[in-house]
Amino acid sequence: MKCSMCGREIMNPGANYCDYCGTPVGDVTYQAEQVQPQQTGEVKRDKVPMLWYLGVMCLPLVPMVGSIAYLVMLFFWAFAPSIEDSRKSWARAALIYTGITLVLGIVLCIAIFSFAMSAASSFM
Numbered sequence: 001m002k003c004s005m006c007g008r009e010i011m012n013p014g015a016n017y018c019d020y021c022g023t024p025v026g027d028v029t030y031q032a033e034q035v036q037p038q039q040t041g042e043v044k045r046d047k048v049p050m051l052w053y054l055g056v057m058c059l060p061l062v063p064m065v066g067s068i069a070y071l072v073m074l075f076f077w078a079f080a081p082s083i084e085d086s087r088k089s090w091a092r093a094a095l096i097y098t099g100i101t102l103v104l105g106i107v108l109c110i111a112i113f114s115f116a117m118s119a120a121s122s123f124m
């Protein structure tokens with residue numbers, strides 16, 4: 001079997017990609033579709049990589065959609081029955097923490113706003 005891109009001989013007859021240039025060889029799309037469900041089924045639910053948590057925790061840093069996605073993610077983790085206990089309790093703690101900071105932020109905004117209003121009205 002020869003690579004259609006670089007013309008070199010591919011030694012492995014079962015290879016999906018050329019060893020030299022990475023060009024797909026043969027009926028690749030069909031094989032890729034078959035492999036995918038197997039891979040996701042093998043992923044263990046209770047093994048959550050550290051980077052996953054980091055990624056979720058960094059979500060609020062993304063403007064607009066980030067904080068919404070973060071809250072949706074936390075709600076899903078906190079209440080979905082398929083989530084294991086350790087991640088569930090983390091999500092619940094993070095939700096409570098987010099709620100506290102949200103309430104504190106709103107209270108602070110109201111305090112600043114009312115202060116500014118009273119300061120403005122004293123000039124009239």
Ligand SMILES: [Zn+2]
Nearest residue numbers: 003006018021
């Ligand atoms: Zn090639």
